[in-house]
Amino acid sequence: MEKEKKIEYIKEKGISKLVLEHENHKLERNKQLEHYEDVMYQCGKCGTCRTIFKEAGWERVCPSGEFGGFEAFYLGGKNLLTWGITSGQIKWTEYLAKIFYQCSVCLACTQQCQIPEIHHYAGEWLMAMREEAVRLGFGPMSEQKRYTEHIMKENNPYLEKHENRLDWLPSNIKQSPDAKLLYFVGCTTSYREQNVAIATAEILNSLQIEFKILKDEYCCGSPVYMTGQTQKAKKIAEKNIEIFKDSGIEKIITSCAGCYRTLKDTYPKKFGLDHGIEVIHLPEFLLDKLNSGTLKFNNQINMKITYHDPCHIGRHMGIYETPREILKKIPGIELVEMIRNRHNAWCCGSGGGVRSAFKDLSAFAANERIEEAKKTSAKAIVSCCPFCLNQFKTHIKNNEIKAFDISELVRKVI
């Protein structure tokens, strides 16, 4: 009767406590495929991963599936293809690798699934399948290989020169060479969304925060890791940590959602590199300053906006309210929500290596999100990820809606 101890009985009242399966059985994260092989086949391909069903809206959530059409491109299909591989029912092919890469790993699907192990851990085997594809020579995709080679050579995926990384930096930005606080700018911000870098640096200056920017800042490794190239990404991480340590860094602020997740979560948890450096995302820092009264909003912006949750801080890190709280405190800002928000947010379509390798899917996802934002009658989409921002700016047509990073708005009102 050992098993029945898990249920408590109270005389004449029946069951008082049920021990749920997910409370019993916790899996570890960041493991290889074999670690998950006994749970992924619990999937019944029921299609719940395709649609928001617990909140109003009943909208589709998976850009990969909606674009790809076949079940293979939804989580259910990927779960069962993974089972097919681990059980020897199917073999690795280039097409199978493409199925797993044609996905931004936004994890909106896992939020819907109510099978506890799939809900909590499917993201792990989606990444493990990419690692396996790399190990077997089926991954990454050719465009991803190209940018990885460039990262190894020039420290950024944008095919830009490393020596131009700080071209954005205006002469009026005051840095403190001995500061222990680093503003980690990131590749997208340095080369593509330089306004975000300028706004962030100016905000830090206006708050009289002592910080520095590294002359030799390198890619955080996220685009390499997200495409299954874990070993290469780990080498990048080791190099970065060495630079941080040599520069006496104790705390990092970043305005990039992807860099934040990578430095804070992937380095220690996936790569086992416990760097001991505090990593914070700019909105966290700003909200803290607002709440303490150090940061004050002195101007106003009269604009209706909608907030787009970046996958890298939202579903990947569980941060949904911090940016919203800041936006709501900006005088004149009216924040309206898109139907798909927070854990149900539709991905912008740029992450997971999709923007480089699957341009049609990437554009499909971005356009869908822009249309959703327009339906709110907001005048701007605001996010706190330069990759999302750049994606929106690329796909917004005829200036029909604007796109801003949260740092740009904050800069205007301080």
Next chain:
Amino acid sequence: MNNSKIVSELEKVVGEKYVSAQPEIQFLYHYDFITAEPEGKCDIAIIPNSAEEVQEIVKIANKYKTPVVPWVSGINFGSIATPRKGGIVVDLRRLNRVIEVNEDDMYAVIEGGVTWADLKGYLEKNHPDLRAGITWSPPGTGVVPACLCYGMFDLGMLGGTGAEFINGMEVVLGSGDLIKVGSCSLSNYWYGRQPLPDLAGLFIGWEGTTGIVTKMAVKLWPKLPYRTTYLAIGAKMKFGVPVMLKLSKAGLGICDIYFVNLGWLQSVQELNEKDVIKDPVKNKMPDFFGLLTTQAYTEKQHKAQCEAIEAICTESKLRMRPTEETQAPIQLWGCWNFARGGGGQWIGSYCSTRDIVKYYEQSREICIKYGRPPQFYSRLMFGGHYCVARTNINFNKNDPNEIKIARKLLKEIHDVVQELDGVVMYKPPKWAVQTYHDKTLPATSDLIRKIKQLLDPNNIMNPGQGIGGD
């Protein structure tokens, strides 16, 4: 079968992106990934975007005499969308539009691939005063197949099975011809199947072996402002069922009544069947859980209904209290995952309300004999005129031995409950269909065979399911 030649012709119909003969795509259609039924074989999968494209696909299939299997989500506990004899799986997921909602006559015209989530979402956004009957199947499963296969909804007490919710259909026959049945065949209105010869019966219960339904009108119902759901708890099924039957015939605005045993209740609560008590009755646990919903137009009417319901329960010594009600397609993953192995199947039947308790007790004994917690569910239908009775079992689909045991257990339950007069399985797998073939009058079987031949002369429509002598 020359796949590449057929693929090439199909690509001309729907475009290259929506046809595939890749092994990975074939894999995801070859089995329903839930049941203990044998795997099938998918040669080609195709996703059309219109009825016209479906017609062209069926014509090509006729030309090559290759099977065509209509498919929406492919999970139905009978594996009736598993391609038994290879061929083309016609995945209807792009036919996911709600074409029209007629608020006056209260119906929605939907395409063949509309899911419960699609329909529910559309109604919530555009017609919030109307409700569709909602099934317990997951939100990603299809409305049209549920209606065609006698699925049941949470308005079953009002409207009967899904089949009885059907007002009309547009169907591509096995020949590739397009027909309409019901009032829509003569007008723009899809209000019903009366008073013409009811051709809907040529497609309901035929498991996709006579045609592919590309449009369907389904009945909707008004959302009444006053609504209460009650939970009743009793010691044994035999004490609770008579009270439910009495309530079903009392005219108290009841739109849904169903009841489950403890095993079923546990299965939907994220538990592992290995960790739960196997025999609640022996352990003096409550084994009857009934839920009923009553609704009314006025507060006074509703209060009177609730008082009457409570009085009937009190008289019968059944504990009952109002409970929170949610109307939603939900992922009742316990149906297939109680064993934490992703495998589940049922012996699900329509039957006389007289036999509910016998059905449960007989299937319960067999489950306990196999060391499985019995999971039983019953729903009273159409004002209490008949009911559904169902016993689920679960297994690890990654373990061939467990699948073997599951098949044996299912067969045993089936054979025992078949002895109860009037028990007829819905969404039956092929081995169960054969039972009915043997029981039916020869002339009835012959008529079914002739109809099948008439509508599908080349026997290409979902062959191997045992329908029409196939």
